[in-house]
Amino acid sequence: MRVYFHTFGCKANQYDTERVRQAFDASGAVVVDDPALADLAVVNSCTVTHESEVKLRRFVRHVAKGSHARTIVMGCAAALDDGSIAALPSVRAVVANAEPADVLRAAGVEVRGLRAAPLPAGTKSRALLKIQDGCDEHCTFCATTLARGANRSRPVDDLIEEARALAEHHAEIVLTGVHIGTYGRDSGLGVRDSGHASRAPRPEARPPSLGELLESLIAAVPSVRFRLSSVEATEVDDTLARLLIDAPRHLAAHLHAPLQSGSNRVLKRMGRHWYTAESYRARIEWLAERLPILGLGADVIAGFPGETDEDHRASIALIRALPFTYLHVFPFSVRPDAAAARLAGQLPPVVIRDRARELRELGEAKAAEYRAHRQGQTADGVVSGRQQGRLEVMTEDYLSVYLDTDQWDGRPRFEVTVN
Ligand code: SF4
Numbered sequence: 001m002r003v004y005f006h007t008f009g010c011k012a013n014q015y016d017t018e019r020v021r022q023a024f025d026a027s028g029a030v031v032v033d034d035p036a037l038a039d040l041a042v043v044n045s046c047t048v049t050h051e052s053e054v055k056l057r058r059f060v061r062h063v064a065k066g067s068h069a070r071t072i073v074m075g076c077a078a079a080l081d082d083g084s085i086a087a088l089p090s091v092r093a094v095v096a097n098a099e100p101a102d103v104l105r106a107a108g109v110e111v112r113g114l115r116a117a118p119l120p121a122g123t124k125s126r127a128l129l130k131i132q133d134g135c136d137e138h139c140t141f142c143a144t145t146l147a148r149g150a151n152r153s154r155p156v157d158d159l160i161e162e163a164r165a166l167a168e169h170h171a172e173i174v175l176t177g178v179h180i181g182t183y184g185r186d187s188g189l190g191v192r193d194s195g196h197a198s199r200a201p202r203p204e205a206r207p208p209s210l211g212e213l214l215e216s217l218i219a220a221v222p223s224v225r226f227r228l229s230s231v232e233a234t235e236v237d238d239t240l241a242r243l244l245i246d247a248p249r250h251l252a253a254h255l256h257a258p259l260q261s262g263s264n265r266v267l268k269r270m271g272r273h274w275y276t277a278e279s280y281r282a283r284i285e286w287l288a289e290r291l292p293i294l295g296l297g298a299d300v301i302a303g304f305p306g307e308t309d310e311d312h313r314a315s316i317a318l319i320r321a322l323p324f325t326y327l328h329v330f331p332f333s334v335r336p337d338a339a340a341a342r343l344a345g346q347l348p349p350v351v352i353r354d355r356a357r358e359l360r361e362l363g364e365a366k367a368a369e370y371r372a373h374r375q376g377q378t379a380d381g382v383v384s385g386r387q388q389g390r391l392e393v394m395t396e397d398y399l400s401v402y403l404d405t406d407q408w409d410g411r412p413r414f415e416v417t418v419n
Pocket residue numbers: 135136137138139142143144145178179
């Protein structure tokens with residue numbers, strides 16, 4: 001059987017697809033990179049925006065038109081399917097998770113000897129390590145928590161073992177998940193001693209926090225640079241902050257800290273009860289004062305239901321005041337399964353679009369300003385890909401630097417000048 005894979009959405013989805021891909025590989029299937037050559041297409045779906053589901057449907061139709069492949073749709077949008085994904089042309093099955101065994105079964109492939117985690121893949125210098133899945137929060141705009149369930153953290157031992165294997169082929173490991181700042185908060189996890197003498201001591205009565213997990217990973221795998229994929233600003237505890245400040249070779253100076261809104265009124269309506277505009281600002285300013293180099297990104301939602309012009313201005317003012325180096329702006333879109341779909345005060349599309357544009361322009365201006373400031377300075381670079389004969393190098397502060405491949409001596413990590 002020839003199988004083609006396609007992933008929508010976040011790094012957690014990319015990780016999940018890789019696990020499924022390796023399960024098919026182990027079962028004797030041939031992985032192809034063109035759907036026209038495939039007997040089966042496996043599509044990992046995302047439900048974060050209306051746009052992501054539109055793209056999913058378009059893609060499934062495109063596969064059905066251009067190949068004889070049947071399609072399996074798995075992941076977040078599949079988990080919330082009301083039957084409309086199943087009804088798309090050539091869809092063989094909709095799998096409400098991304099478990100390799102379930103996807104193999106749906107494909108009619110015998111399930112045997114599955115690995116818990118993916119093997120290091122390919123020759124890429126950056127790898128993903130999923131440390132937890134799910135989320136215990138209920139942000140009113142988010143259907144991910146419905147699709148992926150409650151927070152489930154992976155044991156420290158398993159993560160160390162996987163990180164060691166990844167480090168044999170990768171210079172950077174990105175810790176990913178759905179809500180990684182809550183790592184270890186689910187009951188009963190990781191309380192057992194992992195037996196790693198080099199690990200920092202911690203009270204055995206409670207599970208490790210994200211910062212403590214990172215301490216263990218750094219002690220066990222000091223050769224790689226770790227990076228956090230996305231973490232709430234107020235969940236950067238003192239251990240994490242200390243690692244960011246004191247161990248730049250081991251933990252990249254980069255935070256992607258979802259903001260969503262700079263208005264407390266809107267944050268409340270979003271159900272984001274664990275921070276305010278003030279506490280977010282205080283944590284970021286504290287860190288920025290101590291980190292001369294810091295890649296700082298945020299997700300922001302434009303035009304949330306009930307957002308007034310004053311709320312929007314509060315977001316703009318907060319973003320202006322903080323040293324963001326890029327922004328991800330999401331125009332609010334109704335997710336039928338999320339509570340925000342039922343909130344009063346839904347805004348006209350033109351208002352949402354205009355606010356999103358203003359936020360994007362501000363994000364682009366801040367990114368350009370930061371890039372100009374970093375130009376000519378040295379950075380800790382890790383090769384992240386090749387594009388049109390050029391090498392893409394990722395710096396600790398999440399800038400892409402491009403070099404001619406003939407300037408490269410083959411090392412996956414080296415000092416680079418920001419251009
Ligand atoms: S914190 Fe909120 S936005 Fe993030 S996954 Fe959990 S519910 Fe969704």
